Amino acid sequence: MSSHDRIDIFPSRMNLTIMKTRLKGAHKGHSLLKKKADALKMKFHSILRKIIEAKQLMGEIMKEAAFSLAEAKFSGGDFSHVVLQNVGKAQMKVRSKTDNVAGVKLPVFEHYEDGSDSYELTGLSRGGEQLSRLKKNYSKAVKLLVELASLQTSFVTLDESIKITNRRVNAIEHVIIPKIERTISYIITELDEGEREEFFRLKKIQQKKEVIREAQEKVRKDWEKEKEAREVFSSIPSNHVPSMLDDKEDEDLLF
Numbered sequence: 001m002s003s004h005d006r007i008d009i010f011p012s013r014m015n016l017t018i019m020k021t022r023l024k025g026a027h028k029g030h031s032l033l034k035k036k037a038d039a040l041k042m043k044f045h046s047i048l049r050k051i052i053e054a055k056q057l058m059g060e061i062m063k064e065a066a067f068s069l070a071e072a073k074f075s076g077g078d079f080s081h082v083v084l085q086n087v088g089k090a091q092m093k094v095r096s097k098t099d100n101v102a103g104v105k106l107p108v109f110e111h112y113e114d115g116s117d118s119y120e121l122t123g124l125s126r127g128g129e130q131l132s133r134l135k136k137n138y139s140k141a142v143k144l145l146v147e148l149a150s151l152q153t154s155f156v157t158l159d160e161s162i163k164i165t166n167r168r169v170n171a172i173e174h175v176i177i178p179k180i181e182r183t184i185s186y187i188i189t190e191l192d193e194g195e196r197e198e199f200f201r202l203k204k205i206q207q208k209k210e211v212i213r214e215a216q217e218k219v220r221k222d223w224e225k226e227k228e229a230r231e232v233f234s235s236i237p238s239n240h241v242p243s244m245l246d247d248k249e250d251e252d253l254l255f
Contacts, residue, residue: 006183011190019187023180030172037165039102044158047151054148061144065137092139094146099154104161109150111143 009015093114098105 006179006186009183009187011187011194013191016184016187016191019180019184023177023184026172026177026180030169030177033165033169033172036102037162037169040104040158040162040165043101044155044162047155047158051148051151051155054144054151058141058144058148061137061141065134065141068134068137071133092142101158104158106154106157107150108154109146111146 007019009019091113092111094109094111097108097110099108100106
């Protein structure tokens with residue numbers, strides 16, 4: 001196992017505990033990111049369905065609005081100069097807010113009406129009904145456009161967030177977790193090898209101590225034997241040999 005396949009760390013009991021804690025955290029993070037990715041995918045598919053429905057509805061509304069515009073022009077004549085005069089007086093405005101989905105902030109646009117109708121006097125002479133229908137149809141079209149813009153923006157944001165989350169999930173699953181597991185295996189192997197070496201070293205030390213103990217015991221026994229021999233020798237009485245210079249009379253010899 002090369003050092004690139006695992007984390008470069010000293011094999012010890014403390015580092016083994018740290019690696020096991022990191023492995024547990026990696027599994028928990030992987031689970032949470034997986035749940036986040038699933039939640040984002042569900043929201044993504046939901047927004048995709050709404051976009052498809054909104055686009056289909058937009059085609060029908062725009063077709064109806066275009067037909068209403070043709071009717072209004074035919075009935076009321078050219079009213080483009082009135083529209084140009086009221087360009088700066090928007091009746092429908094858009095504001096934005098954010099929606100939180102599994103920690104991802106999605107921009108949401110919503111429409112609201114501000115001020116009075118600038119075209120309420122338009123069409124009094126003729127074509128009033130057609131102009132009212134035209135305003136209603138284009139108002140529906142603008143509202144749907146705002147909703148569609150919100151859905152499209154959320155769709156793009158979710159798509160990018162899902163890609164990032166999936167990359168993180170794959171990195172944890174295929175890179176980080178296997179690397180930590182290989183590091184734990186390496187530390188356990190090194191610790192086991194160290195324990196075997198320590199056991200062998202202690203065994204050799206015990207053998208040497210046994211040899212030294214046997215040698216000391218042999219020396220002690222030899223010393224005790226020598227001591228006993230000296231004691232036995234010292235207990236034997238020595239015979240006195242008389243000297244010819246002594247004054248003591250010799251005993252008579254019988255032949």
